[in-house]
Amino acid sequence: MAEVPEQTTTEIAELQERFPEAVQPDEREGYQGVVVSGERLVEVAKAIRDDLGYDLLTNVGYVDYLDEGFFEVVYHVYSTQRGGPAFNFKARTPRDEAELPSLTGIWPSANFQEREAWDLMGIRFTGHPNLKRILLWEGFEGHPLRKDWKEPFYEDEHKPFKSRWPGGHVRRAEMGVPYGMNVQYPPGFVPDEWEPEAETVLYSGLEPIRTPSGVGITRIKTDQLIVNMGPQHPSTHGVFRMVVTVDGETVTRLEPVMGYLHRNHEQIGERNTWLMNMPYTDRLDYLTSMSNNLAYAITVEKMLGQEVPERAELLRVLMAELTRILSHLWFFGFFLNDLGAFLTPAVYAITERDLILDLFEAVTGSRMMCNYMRFGGVAYDLPPYIGGPAVKVGDWPRQLDTMEFLEELINERLPRVTQQFDDYLTQNEILVSRCRGVGVLPPDLAVAYGVTGPVLRASGVQYDIRRADPYSIYDEFDFDIPVRYNGDLYDRYLLRLDEIWQSLRILRQVLPRLKETEGQEFWAGKRAYNVRVPKGEHYGHAENPKGELGFYVVSDGSANPYRYHIRSPSFINLTALEEMCRGHKVADVIAILGSLDIVLGEVDR
Numbered sequence: 101m102a103e104v105p106e107q108t109t110t111e112i113a114e115l116q117e118r119f120p121e122a123v124q125p126d127e128r129e130g131y132q133g134v135v136v137s138g139e140r141l142v143e144v145a146k147a148i149r150d151d152l153g154y155d156l157l158t159n160v161g162y163v164d165y166l167d168e169g170f171f172e173v174v175y176h177v178y179s180t181q182r183g184g185p186a187f188n189f190k191a192r193t194p195r196d197e198a199e200l201p202s203l204t205g206i207w208p209s210a211n212f213q214e215r216e217a218w219d220l221m222g223i224r225f226t227g228h229p230n231l232k233r234i235l236l237w238e239g240f241e242g243h244p245l246r247k248d249w250k251e252p253f254y255e256d257e258h259k260p261f262k263s264r265w266p267g268g269h270v271r272r273a274e275m276g277v278p279y280g281m282n283v284q285y286p287p288g289f290v291p292d293e294w295e296p297e298a299e300t301v302l303y304s305g306l307e308p309i310r311t312p313s314g315v316g317i318t319r320i321k322t323d324q325l326i327v328n329m330g331p332q333h334p335s336t337h338g339v340f341r342m343v344v345t346v347d348g349e350t351v352t353r354l355e356p357v358m359g360y361l362h363r364n365h366e367q368i369g370e371r372n373t374w375l376m377n378m379p380y381t382d383r384l385d386y387l388t389s390m391s392n393n394l395a396y397a398i399t400v401e402k403m404l405g406q407e408v409p410e411r412a413e414l415l416r417v418l419m420a421e422l423t424r425i426l427s428h429l430w431f432f433g434f435f436l437n438d439l440g441a442f443l444t445p446a447v448y449a450i451t452e453r454d455l456i457l458d459l460f461e462a463v464t465g466s467r468m469m470c471n472y473m474r475f476g477g478v479a480y481d482l483p484p485y486i487g488g489p490a491v492k493v494g495d496w497p498r499q500l501d502t503m504e505f506l507e508e509l510i511n512e513r514l515p516r517v518t519q520q521f522d523d524y525l526t527q528n529e530i531l532v533s534r535c536r537g538v539g540v541l542p543p544d545l546a547v548a549y550g551v552t553g554p555v556l557r558a559s560g561v562q563y564d565i566r567r568a569d570p571y572s573i574y575d576e577f578d579f580d581i582p583v584r585y586n587g588d589l590y591d592r593y594l595l596r597l598d599e600i601w602q603s604l605r606i607l608r609q610v611l612p613r614l615k616e617t618e619g620q621e622f623w624a625g626k627r628a629y630n631v632r633v634p635k636g637e638h639y640g641h642a643e644n645p646k647g648e649l650g651f652y653v654v655s656d657g658s659a660n661p662y663r664y665h666i667r668s669p670s671f672i673n674l675t676a677l678e679e680m681c682r683g684h685k686v687a688d689v690i691a692i693l694g695s696l697d698i699v700l701g702e703v704d705r
Contacts, residue, residue: 108132108187111152119144126190130403130636130655133174133188138200141191145175145206153179154187155547156563157207159639159667161652162217164195166247171198171223174652176639177207180547180561183568186639193223202228209550212675220245220366235359235704241286244364252277252284258660259371324352331360335438335690338700342677342689349685354678358671361704369664374400374631375475377664382469384649384668385702388427390419390460391644393473398571399640399651400475403633409624411617412477413573418506418610419460419472420572420642421603425514426453427645428554428596431697432521435593438694439534445525452517455509462486462502475631477623482614503615510607518600526594535589539680539692542587549676553647553669555696558595559587565643577606592695632659639667646670646697666705670698 112134115123122140126133136144148154154177161174171193176186193200202225203210214225215234222243225231233240242249253273255261263271324347330336339360345353365384369377381392394416401408408416433449457467462483464470472479487499525531541551546559556563562583566574582598584591633655641650647669654663673696680692 108185111187114152115144115147118147126188128636130634132637133190136189136191138191138193142201142203142206144189145203148177148187148189149206152187153181156180156552157203157209157550158186158552158641158648158672159650159652159665160203160210160213160217161639161663161665161667162221162223162245163654163663164221164245164247166195169195171195171221173200173217173223174637174639175203176650176652178568180563180568183563185569188639198223199226200224201226202231204228207550208548209672209675212672219243220364222246233359235362237359239286239289241284244367257371258658259373259376323347329686329689331357335693337434337693337698340698340700340703342693344681344686344689346686351681351684351686351689354681354689356674356677358674358700358703361700363705365705366664366666369666370661372661373659374633374661375629377661378473379469379471382471383701384666384705385427385644385646385670385699386468387430387699388423388645389466389468389470390423390472391427391642392649393470394420394572395640395642395644395649396651397473397475398642399638399653400631400633402640403636403638403653403655404475404631406476407624408477408572409621410573411481411614411620412622412624414610414613414617415478415482415622416473416572417574417577418607418614419463419470421606421610422456422459424603424645425600426456427697428600429453429517429521431596432525432593435691435694435697436525436531438690439531441530445521448517448521452514455513458486459502459505459509474623474627476625477621479623481622503611506611506614510604510611514600515604518597518604522597526597531593532590534688534691535593536586538589538684538688539592539695540586540588541676541680545676545679546587549679550672551647551676552673553644554595554599555592555647555673555676557582558584558591560585565641565648569641571640571642577609579605589691589695630659632657633661637663641667644669646699646702647673649702668702668705670696670700670702671705674698674703 112125115134119140122137122144123134126135156178157175158178159176163172163174165172172190174188174190176188178186191200200223202214204214205227212234214228215231217223218225218231219233219235220243232238244251255263255273324345326343326345328341328343330341331339336342341357343355343357344351365380369380372380378393378396381396382389384392429449429452433446436445437443460470461467463480464472482502484502485499486502486505541555541559543560546556546561560583562581564581565571567581579602582595582602584595635655635657637654639650639652641648648667649669650667652665652667653661656662677693677696681689684692
């Protein structure tokens with residue numbers, strides 16, 4: 101584990117002096133931060149925000165220490181003003197009476213994360229404005245991330261399952277479960293007497309707000325209605341739903357409803373071995389597989405104390421920045437689609453994205469689910485050639501020297517295409533009129549809601565983890581962190597355009613170093629496919645195309661994570677959706693949602 105920064109040590113001492121009975125250092129092997137008593141949690145959290153300057157709460161993790169008999173909720177906060185590592189504080193509650201005060205009044209970004217902790221772990225947060233399930237349906241029985249919760253098809257606590265290895269004679273658990281016993285029902289539930297669930301819990305939080313007309317203003321009389329947008333609709337970017345209260349065409353309330361794609365990724369992650377989780381990270385934001393791999397790799401490497409060779413770091417940055425470009429290109433295509441520019445911009449974007457995917461396929465064997473990073477390096481070096489038989493498609497031969505391909509892609513093709521998007525779109529009168537002044541998110545609210553990535557920087561907050569808390573070798577490159585100040589849809593579009601130019605700037609610095617390191621090692625040490633991580637905890641994070649992707653992991657020293665928690669930017673950025681939509685028209689809601697650039701695999705996990 102890394103040493104505790106001197107600043108953090110001073111801050112811990114300051115908190116102890118101020119709250120001597122409520123704040124204690126976490127002295128467990130491999131752990132950091134402080135343990136705060138639940139009774140003083142709100143008071144201490146306010147001091148951490150206001151006096152220590154940690155204004156951005158990015159992650160609320162939660163762990164079931166079954167043998168010790170308590171749950172622990174772990175908070176990671178950062179300073180957007182000075183950058184630097186996280187301040188880590190935590191609170192505990194008995195398992196049989198799991199209850200802690202809500203911190204939504206201090207950091208509104210805790211809203212969805214506390215609901216998730218209630219949903220999956222069963223920790224109740226007193227004072228929460230809308231505490232209910234968020235990823236599972238209200239009638240779900242139990243809390244599936246508790247260590248003593250077992251699903252109907254339960255086989256083993258950890259993989260590899262005994263039925264699969266080492267003999268290879270597969271016996272799946274569901275084969276032994278009689279029909280009708282393959283689900284769990286709440287006590288007293290009788291399937292034959294079941295009636296469709298009335299969503300009173302959901303709609304109770306969306307009572308219409310009466311908005312009286314201004315004095316002397318004549319208005320058409322309208323009724324307030326609650327309407328559903330989604331979940332099965334292209335404009336909601338997948339299986340996502342918005343329950344919207346409208347007064348005529350004007351939005352007065354909005355609540356995101358998610359979970360239709362929930363796979364309990366974290367429970368699977370705790371049964372996998374450490375390395376088994378790498379391909380599962382591909383399936384989070386399934387458009388940014390390489391970046392997901394990197395965030396998880398650097399998290400576990402920190403706990404292992406694992407060094408990474410220079411060439412592997414260069415390959416990682418190459419893949420991560422190309423991923424940022426392809427993700428932003430995809431955003432342009434589908435954001436314009438949401439605004440009504442049907443298909444054409446998306447086809448332009450997909451055409452260029454496919455060229456980057458050609459490289460990914462040549463290197464990893466897959467275009468989307470790349471499974472490329474390894475603890476200590478990467479799985480493969482660059483191949484000498486890209487493509488199969490020399491068959492031309494347009495101007496691009498299908499077989500090229502890899503470095504020639506990269507040089508033309510980075511120095512010629514992508515800059516030309518980026519400029520083309522700028523020329524065609526930036527001053528387009530429809531884009532400008534639909535986006536300027538719409539979905540405004542002021543900087544203070546962006547930070548309060550825990551928004552990260554392009555949406556945060558488009559609100560005037562120049563916070564990027566690559567600079568604020570550097571990882572990999574980003575501190576060795578010369579690049580700027582773009583920022584825009586209006587916080588509307590137009591600035592979110594412009595900010596992503598700015599970021600592509602900066603990614604290209606980084607990639608131009610990577611190319612000569614790739615040539616210099618050709619033939620060098622790309623995976624440090626022994627190529628272990630199973631590792632044992634030292635006891636302890638760590639929160640690792642990376643600046644993904646959509647914002648901060650974080651992994652909070654706890655190890656008990658075994659071959660499997662004891663706790664594996666994901667802080668996904670798509671999920672937490674949605675916390676601010678109602679704030680951005682209130683007062684706008686229904687058609688604007690689609691554009692505002694599109695400006696967040698969510699992917700449901702990452703929202704639901």
